Amino acid sequence: MRSKTYVATPPGETIKEQLIDRGISQKEFALRMDMSEKHISKLINGEVQLTTDVAIRLEMVLGLPANFWSKLEHIYREKLIKVQKENDLMADFEIAKKMPYREMVLNHWIPDEKNPADKVFNLRKFFEVVRLDLLKESPINNVNFRKLGENRSSDYTLLAWAQKAKIEARKETVAPINIKKLENNLQNIRNMTQMNPEEFSKKLQKILADCGIAIVYLPHIGGSFLHGATFYDGPKIVLGMTVRGKYADRFWFSLFHEFGHIVLGHLGKQSETDEISADEFARDTLIPYKNWDQFVRENKFNKNNIINFANAIGIDPGIIVGRLQKEQYIDFNSLNSLKTQYEISA
Numbered sequence: 001m002r003s004k005t006y007v008a009t010p011p012g013e014t015i016k017e018q019l020i021d022r023g024i025s026q027k028e029f030a031l032r033m034d035m036s037e038k039h040i041s042k043l044i045n046g047e048v049q050l051t052t053d054v055a056i057r058l059e060m061v062l063g064l065p066a067n068f069w070s071k072l073e074h075i076y077r078e079k080l081i082k083v084q085k086e087n088d089l090m091a092d093f094e095i096a097k098k099m100p101y102r103e104m105v106l107n108h109w110i111p112d113e114k115n116p117a118d119k120v121f122n123l124r125k126f127f128e129v130v131r132l133d134l135l136k137e138s139p140i141n142n143v144n145f146r147k148l149g150e151n152r153s154s155d156y157t158l159l160a161w162a163q164k165a166k167i168e169a170r171k172e173t174v175a176p177i178n179i180k181k182l183e184n185n186l187q188n189i190r191n192m193t194q195m196n197p198e199e200f201s202k203k204l205q206k207i208l209a210d211c212g213i214a215i216v217y218l219p220h221i222g223g224s225f226l227h228g229a230t231f232y233d234g235p236k237i238v239l240g241m242t243v244r245g246k247y248a249d250r251f252w253f254s255l256f257h258e259f260g261h262i263v264l265g266h267l268g269k270q271s272e273t274d275e276i277s278a279d280e281f282a283r284d285t286l287i288p289y290k291n292w293d294q295f296v297r298e299n300k301f302n303k304n305n306i307i308n309f310a311n312a313i314g315i316d317p318g319i320i321v322g323r324l325q326k327e328q329y330i331d332f333n334s335l336n337s338l339k340t341q342y343e344i345s346a
Contacts, residue, residue: 001080001083001084002083003082003084003086003087003090004086004090005082005086006079006082006086007079008076008080008082008083009076009079010044010045010046010076010080010255011043011046011050011069011072011073011076012043012044012045012046012050013044013046013057013064014072015043015044015281016044017332018051018062018064026041027045027325029061031238031331032234033054033057033058033061034062035054035057038115046076049073049077050069050070050072050073052066052070054069055067055069055070055073063280068345071088073186079196088131088133089117089120089131090301091131091132092123092124092131092132092133093116093120095123095132095133095135095156096119096120096123096132098156099123099156099157099160100156100157100160100221100222101119101123103221104126104160104221105112107219109126109160109164110122110123110125110126110200120132123185126160126163127159127160127163127165134177135156135159143158143162143230143231144229144230144231144258144261144266144267144274144278145202149313157221157226157244158226158229160221161218161221161226161229161240161242162229162231162240163219164218165216165229165238165240166233166238167230167235168216168218169214169216169240170235172205172209172215172216172236173209174208174209174210174211174212174213174214174236175211176212176235177211177212177213177235177236177237177263178210178211178212179211179263181210181211182199182208182211182213182262182263183263184258185207185211186256186259186285188207188262189204189207189255189259190256190285190286190314190315191314192204192315193248193286193315193316193319194315194316196340196342196344197343197344200296201344208239212220212235212236212237213237213238213239214236214237214238214239215239215240215241216238216240216241217241217242218237218240218241218242218313220242221242221244225243227241227242227257228240228241228242228254228255228257229258230258230261230262230267231267231268232267232268237262237267237277239255239258240264241254241255241258241344242254246341246342246343247318247322247339247340247341248316248318248319248339248340248341248342249318249319249321249322249323249339249340249343250322251318251342251344252286252316252319253282253283253286253319253322254282255282256281256282256285256286257278257279257281257282258278259281259282259285260277260278260279260280260281260282261278263281264277264278264281266278286315286319287313287315287319287323288313291309291312291313292323295309295320296329301324301329301330301334301335303335303337303338306320306321306324306335306338307338316340317338317340318338318339318340320338321334321335321336321338321339322339
């Protein structure tokens with residue numbers, strides 16, 4: 001085995017040279033060593049360790065001291081580790097290039113470093129893995145998330161964001177998971193859409209903690225197009241929300257979208273149909289279908305009618321405007337004055 005700097009040569013190469021010089025076949029050598037041909041073949045190829053017992057047998061058969069063979073084995077094993085570590089580092093350099101390292105630094109998630117090896121070291125510590133290529137086996141598909149758009153680095157950005165959500169959620173003490181309790185509290189949470197963040201943040205956190213859910217707010221990472229993510233982490237559910245955009249309608253739709261994943265049993269798996277059904281859950285929980293159908297049939301989308309409709313169903317008017325824009329009843333520049341804007345600190 002070799003890396004950029006090191007070459008690891010097994011003692012078997014020296015054994016092989018000795019056999020060639022002496023004109024001894026592997027079969028004859030195996031007989032003289034009182035070992036199987038299979039084991040001798042593995043010994044020559046470096047597939048088994050050259051033990052002290054084998055070193056003593058080699059001294060008897062080939063005449064070279066046992067400590068010579070033991071030293072070759074020690075050097076080989078030492079070089080093997082160096083080769084593997086250097087090759088792992090080179091592979092991790094490529095993965096590190098795909099990580100949103102700069103934004104992670106700006107958000108104080110990891111230290112700032114210029115040296116590629118130091119960057120890899122910091123990322124390994126952040127992700128709690130000995131090699132970054134282990135992230136390829138990470139259960140990324142077990143994270144249910146809402147994002148708009150996609151690019152080649154978005155999976156690595158999502159992994160970084162989800163890992164930070166997991167780290168922050170460890171600080172939260174929650175009750176055992178109780179999804180039925182969450183369902184029973186959905187109306188109470190929906191009523192919070194008419195509050196400002198200073199009023200609802202602590203209440204929302206407590207309600208969710210009582211349901212076994214740790215909610216955390218994290219900065220938006222550029223390129224992820226992420227609004228929220230939900231996943232199991234041991235005995236709790238982690239619900240991460242990005243501080244992306246200031247409009248309340250986006251926040252509440254994303255939150256209820258994640259509730260949809262929880263209530264509908266999507267956690268631990270992900271599919272396009274799950275994303276669609278979570279969208280439908282959020283849409284119809286925030287604005288019940290019957291109320292919405294009647295409202296749009298009247299086709300009167302002025303400011304007063306929207307405010308009256310929002311008050312009648314107990315919801316923030318901006319959520320009505322957001323849905324009207326989404327479903328193209330009005331254009332995206334219309335009635336944005338009714339959209340509430342939040343400042344939620346991560």
